[in-house]
Amino acid sequence: MNKIKLQTMLRQFFLEDIGEQDITSSAIFPAHETGMGTFIAKEKGIVAGLEIITEAYCLLDPSIRVRLLKHDGQLVQPGEKIAEVEGPVRDLLSGERVILNLLQRMGGIATRTRKSVEALSSGHTKICDTRKTTPGLRMLDKYAVRCGGGSNHRYGLYDGIMIKDNHIAFCGTITEAVKRVKEHAGHMVKIEVETENKEQVIEAVEAGADVIMFDNRSPREVAEFVNYVPKGIITEASGGITDNQLVAYRDTGVDYISLGYLTHSVKALDISMLVENQLLGGNADENARTTRAHQESSIARNI
Secondary structure (H helix, E strand, C coil): CCHHHHHHHHHHHHHHHHCCCCHHHHHHCCCCCEEEEEEEECCCEECCCCHHHHHHHHHHCCCCEEEECCCCCCEECCCCEEEEEEEEHHHHHHHHHHHHHHHHHHHHHHHHHHHHHHHHCCCCCEEECCCCCCCCCHHHHHHHHHHCCCECCCCCCCCCEEECHHHHHHHCCHHHHHHHHHHHCCCCCCEEEEECCHHHHHHHHHHCCCEEEEECCCHHHHHHHHCCCCCCCEEEEECCCCHHHHHHHCCCCCCEEECCHHHHCCCCCCEEEEEECCCCCCCHHHHHHHHHHHHHHHHHHHC
């Protein structure tokens, strides 16, 4: 992830959530009181975006110490520790929700991507994402896809040309659409054309497309259309493909399968931050034992 962009995003997220101040934490805890917290997985999945913990807490208070215990793309089991943090309690609690929201979403995307890659189980065809991401989170969504073993499609309208059905309908033909974009775009930008039948595939090849998408085509049709595409031109299947259908596309010969559901229908990976209370009076060892017992009980309920 781009660190400068990540820091900018986190500043905006904190401004949205904290605003002028976290009035709850500020009212309860003096600025000098410190504590410890542990990020724990509450279900099996792939973690992604752990750098967010470090960068987010650094923005709130550079004195906060972060120890990452896992790495992006790693499989975690329920009850496993992901990271430990130590510093001013106010800031630990103020940053908790934003950090968890991002980690849970990215973990969900990475986990779903890994399942799709494993379901396809192909030595040739790759799984990739689409632009169906939540506005403002695209960098994080696409990074999570990579953590899950997938590939990235174009990041936006600015870094790749995709001539879709509506472009073709307004322009008249694939040939004319490709001609116009070649006159406008530089030679470093690839041109992808969306096709729906054999005739369009052949026209896109003859027009000089770099990538040809087979849109909403069955495995049988994709296997047929691939034969009309010369080597050197990338092929992609997209549209309405589910996890259960991926196996049927395994031997079609297509280069990429793009799946919108990797990012637009995310089930968050369940992650929590549990704290060790170093602030209460009385015996510190007893407080620690009580906190650990609470943590273990909480984890057990979610396994």
